[in-house]
Amino acid sequence: MLRFLLPLLLLAPTLHAETVFATRTMRAQTVIGPDDLTLRDMEVPGALSSLDGLIGLETRQSLYAGRPIRPGDLGPPALIDRNQIISLVYDKGGLMIVAEARALGRGGDGETLRVMNLSSRQVVNGVIQPDGTVKVP
Numbered sequence: 001m002l003r004f005l006l007p008l009l010l011l012a013p014t015l016h017a018e019t020v021f022a023t024r025t026m027r028a029q030t031v032i033g034p035d036d037l038t039l040r041d042m043e044v045p046g047a048l049s050s051l052d053g054l055i056g057l058e059t060r061q062s063l064y065a066g067r068p069i070r071p072g073d074l075g076p077p078a079l080i081d082r083n084q085i086i087s088l089v090y091d092k093g094g095l096m097i098v099a100e101a102r103a104l105g106r107g108g109d110g111e112t113l114r115v116m117n118l119s120s121r122q123v124v125n126g127v128i129q130p131d132g133t134v135k136v137p
């Protein structure tokens with residue numbers, strides 16, 4: 001039985017896994033361009049395997065040339081910087097309140113961010129909206 005399976009295994013197509021690597025060293029908060037990443041024909045566990053959707057993302061930490069890129073290394077470009085004054089939106093049941101707040105961190109669209117309401121000094125978490133406001137759920 002084994003002698004019949006061996007030729008089938010030898011004829012089976014080999015699977016090639018690809019991994020995304022940095023082509024140059026990039027500092028944190030660098031926006032990824034088309035020449036910054038490349039695919040190599042090797043498999044690295046936990047690393048990204050496709051370039052789809054990576055152009056335009058921002059590095060979350062320093063990336064070094066020739067090193068594989070992991071999912072936590074990249075994120076959406078920051079819309080809000082730490083200590084920036086932003087609009088904080090409370091929207092519940094038809095009531096909408098907009099207040100000024102100070103960002104206590106840095107983040108991009110869809111990320112959760114801690115902010116301090118400037119009038120009440122209350123610290124709350126909110127979600128960054130595409131227009132740069134922070135909405136409290």
